[in-house]
Amino acid sequence: MFAVESFGLSIRRACQILQCARSTMVYQPKTDEGDEKIRTRMRELAMRKRKWGCPMIHRVLRREGLVANHKRTERLYYREEKLSLKLRKRKKRVSELRVEIPAPSGPNERWSMDFVHSRFSNGRRFKCLTIIDEFTREAPALDVDSSIPGLRVIRVLDRLKETRGLPKIIRVDNGPEFSGKALDEWAWQNGVKLDFIQPGKPTQNAFIESFNGKFREECLNEHWFYNLEEARMTIEDWRVEYNDFRPHSSLEDLTPNEFIRQYETSLTTQSTTDLNLEVAQLKG
Numbered sequence: 001m002f003a004v005e006s007f008g009l010s011i012r013r014a015c016q017i018l019q020c021a022r023s024t025m026v027y028q029p030k031t032d033e034g035d036e037k038i039r040t041r042m043r044e045l046a047m048r049k050r051k052w053g054c055p056m057i058h059r060v061l062r063r064e065g066l067v068a069n070h071k072r073t074e075r076l077y078y079r080e081e082k083l084s085l086k087l088r089k090r091k092k093r094v095s096e097l098r099v100e101i102p103a104p105s106g107p108n109e110r111w112s113m114d115f116v117h118s119r120f121s122n123g124r125r126f127k128c129l130t131i132i133d134e135f136t137r138e139a140p141a142l143d144v145d146s147s148i149p150g151l152r153v154i155r156v157l158d159r160l161k162e163t164r165g166l167p168k169i170i171r172v173d174n175g176p177e178f179s180g181k182a183l184d185e186w187a188w189q190n191g192v193k194l195d196f197i198q199p200g201k202p203t204q205n206a207f208i209e210s211f212n213g214k215f216r217e218e219c220l221n222e223h224w225f226y227n228l229e230e231a232r233m234t235i236e237d238w239r240v241e242y243n244d245f246r247p248h249s250s251l252e253d254l255t256p257n258e259f260i261r262q263y264e265t266s267l268t269t270q271s272t273t274d275l276n277l278e279v280a281q282l283k284g
Contacts, residue, residue, distance in 0.1 A: 038066050039076060046083045051217050054083075059247040104135040107260065110169040110195075111140075112208035113178065115148070118220045118231075126231060129156060130215060133167070134207045136263070137248050138256035140164060142215075142239045144232045150182040157186070171195045171205050214242075 003014040015022050038061065045057050058073040067073050104110045116128045129143040129152075143156045157166065170187070172178040174196055187194050197204035219238040225231040247253040254262065 035076065038072075039081060041066060042073075042076060042081060042083065046081075049218065050222065055249075056247070059249070059253045063247060063253065107133055107136050107138075107263065108165055108167045110134045110171060111167040112171045112205055112211075113153070114173065114205065114208045114212060115175065115177070116212050116215060116220070118216075118225075120225050120227065120231070122226075126225075126228065128215075128235065129153060130208060130212055131156070131160075132208055132211050133256075134171075136256050136260050137207075137211075137251060138243055138260065139211065139239050142235050144228065144235055146228065148177065150177045150180040153177055153183060154186045161190070166190055166192055169193045169195050171197065171208070173197055173202070173205060174199050 003009050003018065004011060009017070011022060011025060015025060041061065041064070042057060045052060045060060049056075054074055055070075058067065058070050061067045061073060111131055111133055113129065113131050116130055117125060118128065119125050124146070126144060126146050127148050129141070129148050130139070131141050132139050140160050141156055143152070145152065160166070168191075170192055172194060177183070178194070179196065184194065186192075202209050215238070219235060223234050225234065243256045245255060247255060248259075251259040
């Protein structure tokens, strides 16, 4: 302190003259060890998931109990670690008024199916059948091949029928794989309704379109596939991570599998409560 060193004053006298508290002079900044742990985990997530921005990384950190306040994440993420994404601004377009799609009320009520196309490193194209449950946002299957006709779609659905059951409704577009006789006959035999969107109206299948965007941005655009086997393994790993690890904002930051377990627990609790009420009414 200048006054103490230059004029030989005591710290108490110097603080009285300058009208400041003595605690200010002896204060030593505290190093927050928790910040370093958060920084390490944040850098790790940013390296693994290059397309994840601050909101998504904050959800993961909060789920792991590392941080609670989003302002702390933003301070470390944007200002200090400089991990912010540089996104191109899209021009706003005037769109037609859209009709809101009613959300399903339970699992396996309505699924959505679509196709996503990509290329190998040699330029050869491949195809991926994407399927999601609109209620739980779970991706039960991602089938990859160079060609996926209607019969191949049926084989995937039959496999899902054995492992988890079939939905009441499947929303699809008007592609030949979905509108052909093979899938129509299979749907009639299994009691599944095929809900076709209007041609040229992908917004009517918004759930699968949103999923396809995440799938392309976080998986297909981030890997360089050399062959079909490598593509299948990488895409399946991403599907498992999507269902088990990636938090979903529409599910209150739960993963699809966590949301399913929470939903089943609530149903069991509700059934037990209803049963107890019925027993009490009979006894009364």
